[in-house]
Amino acid sequence: MATRSLPRPEYPRPQFVRRDWLCLNGTWQFEIDQGxxxxxxxxxxxxxxxxxxVPFCPESKLSGVENTDxxxxxxYRREFTVPRGWADRRVLLHFQASDYDTFVWVNGHEVGRHRGGMTPFACDITDAAPAGRKAIVVVRARDNARESMPSGKQSWVHGNTGCHYTRTTGIWQTVWLEPVPRRAALQRPKITxxxxxxxxxxxxxxxxxxxGLVLRARLSDAAALVSEATCRCGEGxxxxxxxxxxxxxxxxxxxxDPFLYDVALELVDEASGEIVDAAQSYAGLRSVSIDGYAVKLNGRAVFQRLVLDQGYYPDGILTAPSDRALVRDIELALAAGxxxxxxxxxxxxxxxxxxxxRLGYLVWGEFSDWGLGGSEPVRGWQQQSDGTVVRGGNHNGQEAPVSIxxxxxxxxxxxxNHPSLIGWCPLNETSRRPDERITHHDDIMRGLFLATKLADNTRPVLDTSGYSHTVAETDIYDSHDYDQNPDTFRARHEALLRDEPYVADNIWTKSPAAWPRGTPYFVSEFGGIWWNPRARPGDPSWGYGDRPKTLEAFYTRFEGLCAALLENPRMLGYCYTQLTDVYQEQNGIYFFDRKKKYDLGRVRAAQQRIAAVERAPGGAVKGR
Structure with missing residues (x-):
């Protein structure tokens, strides 16, 4: 239940949909509590x-506040009324994301609290907010950027700097109400x-x-029912x-062919046949596997022509201004090849x-682990001389690992459940030079790797992206290499063909741990070519390496870097930095406002040759 006059009115949880809901986006009372x-x-x-x-953060233009201190x-404070028709059900108040420590009161009663700025949580407000009566929700979000907390690319200094950008505080995704049955209710399913x-x-x-309750699931395609299954609750x-x-x-x-099946879920009273609860989901039938140096989708090697996407917007910061803006970013990446x-x-x-x-767009899921280390200019996990995690604010060296x-x-x-998601990466560019000690860094990396594998044994897991592969336990190995010379870039990566663990010595790895022989490998950050003809003298602007002197020099460099990896038979894919400029980091394929910067035909053509790994037996016949 939403109206077009509301900001971001679309249903926020498309993988698990119930019919009844109420969007609470819109104008709320607000106050900054600096002390x-x-x-x-x-x-x-x-x-x-x-x-x-709401749901735009107070630092953003779209919020109407635009305070970047x-x-x-x-x-936050808002009045609402739980619909009278929900009186026979329990009511959940959902926050899709609020950064960082969030406390929620309804009619003076604390109904929930949550730590973390990137994931959703829900509060049961049934007893605090009876149906048909006005209710007041009050939210406090604490977000001290100088403390140690996972915050991604949010700047730890007052202004933007380097590859750190405007902060996001408090609510930044949809807030909504949902009624669920009192007796028993479906929760988010795991569909494998x-x-x-x-x-x-x-x-x-x-x-x-x-x-006495029976779970029923129906699988359908565009034509009709494909299959149906039931099982009793209480037997597992x-x-x-x-x-x-x-x-x-x-x-x-x-x-x-990004085909999706519909999945209908019902919870049924076995004696009466009454439907106690129902929800809709969807699923894609596909497999992800490793075969030697190749990562295969449905048994075929598909070279991953990835682009780094940081998900920032000039007017919404971390929040897309509209649902259409999310679609457009995918379309822009596909248009560029x-x-x-x-x-x-x-x-x-x-x-x-x-x-x-829906669009057949492959993605890797990653966490916002940067920011652990307090007010230090951190890149992931910083170590003290004794190997422990740097402390920040009142967070001790153990609290941050537990939280992450x-x-x-x-x-x-x-x-x-998302079929487009084909790999996990919990850490990025962790900084540690291994020695004779075993440190928190090693424990955290291995713990996150093992936890991810236990939670999901259907996808590959990258222990850390970029460098400090200190545990030598990972499904995939990678490096970040911003060499701007295509010839030296190619030569260094061709060392893989001689089984030489060159990644042990380049400056982006900072680790003597050898590349595990036979492990799939890719360059998960490269390029970042600096180009912004709009930049005026004195404007903050940077990219990797020397700025090309001409647009044609950009194309030559881009084509050479991509070719070096596409033609390497031990390369599963690559990730080019990046989709759009982000504030002062101006190395995107598009400007920050998503306008074209290059001839997309040339950018696309540079990537469309059949990759060497795809030519191997069982490989794909073409790229996309």
Missing amino acids: DSGLDRGLREGPLKSRIV YLNAVW PDLANGRFVIEQPVSGAQA FYPRLDLPVPAARRRLWSPE FNGARLHQKVFEERFLYHAD VAQWLEAVQRDF
């Missing part, structure tokens, strides 16, 4: 001084495609699960269903992944 003293000053009880447009705490056995496996959590911790896909109805999800993206230092909103599923594991697993659980 974080608002609780003592009565901000929880009284009206707030100003206004803000440090905002240590912010408060099993291509080898021609089926989907559904693990369906049920809150209030009890004997999670009811599990197998939905077979007969060969005649089998259609695989791929970049060329990329077939996917590394979603960088941000857990993208769920609707982005939904559109990636919890937040990362929330992201993995949220996004597991």
Whole structure:
């Protein structure tokens, strides 16, 4: 239930859809609490001084506030009414994302709290907000940027600097209400495609699960019902269903044909036949596998022509101004010849992944781990002389690792079902020079790798992107290489053909750990070619290496760098930096406002040759 007059009115959770809902986006009361003293000053009880447009963060233009200073705490307040028709159900108040420590009160009662700025959470407000009556929700978000917390590319200094950008504080994704049955309710399912056995496996959590309830799932395509399965609740911790896909109805999800099956879920009273709860989902039948140096999709090597996407917008910062803007970013990448993206230092909103599923756009999920280390200019995990994690603010060396594991697993659980997501990367450019000690860095990296594998054994996991591969336990190995000379760039990566672990010595690796022989490998950041003809003398502007002297020099460099990796038979793919300029980092294929910077025909043509890994037996016949 939403109207077009609301900002971001679309349903926020497309992988698990219920019919009834109420969007709470729009104008809220708002107040900045710079000293974080608002609780003592009565901000929880009284009206707030100003206004803000939710779901846009107060630093953004679209919020109507546009305050980019440090905002240590912010408060929100809004009145709403739970629809009378929901009186026989429990009501959940959802926050798709709020940065960083969020506390929620409804009618003076605390109903929930959550740590982490990238993942959703929900509060049960049934007892605090009776249906048909006015209710007041008050939210406080604490976000001290000088403390140690995973915040991605948000700047730790007052202004933007280097590859750190304007901060995001408080609510930055949709806030909404949802009624669920009182007796028992479906929760987000885990849908695993099993291509080898021609089926989907559904693990369906049920809150209030009890004997006498039956779970029913129906799989459909555009034509009709494909298969149906049922199982009783109470006979296992999670009811599990197998939905077979007969060969005649089998259609695989791929970049060329991103076909999605509909999945209908029902919780049924076995005695009466009454439907207790129902929800809609969808699924793509596809497999991701490793075969030597190749990563295969549905048994065929597909060279991953990825682009780095940081998900920033000039007017919304981390929040897309519209659902159409999410689609447009994917379309822009496809138009430039990329077939996917590394979603960088941000857990993208769920609707982005939904559109990636629909459009056949491959993505890697990554966490916003930068920021751990407090006010230091951090790049991931910083180490003290004794090997422990640098402390920031009042966070001790153990608190940050515990927090990042919890937040990362929330992201993995949220996004597991998306067929477009083909790999996980919890850490980026961790900084550690290994010696005779085993440090927190090693424990964190291995712990996150093992936790991700336990949560999802269907996709490859990259231990850390870029460098400090200190644990030597990873499904895929990578490096970041911003050499701007195509000849030396090619020569260095051709060392792989001689089984030489060159990545042990280049400046982006900073680790003597050898490349594990036979492990798939790619350059997950390269290029970043600096070009902005709009820049005026004195404007903040940077990119990697020397700026090309002419536009033709850009094309020559871009073509040479891409060719060096496309022609390497031990390269599974690459990731070019980046899709758009982001503030002062002006090395995008497009400007920050998404306008064209280059001849897209030439950018696309440079990537469309058949990659060497695709020519091997079982490889794909073409790129996209």
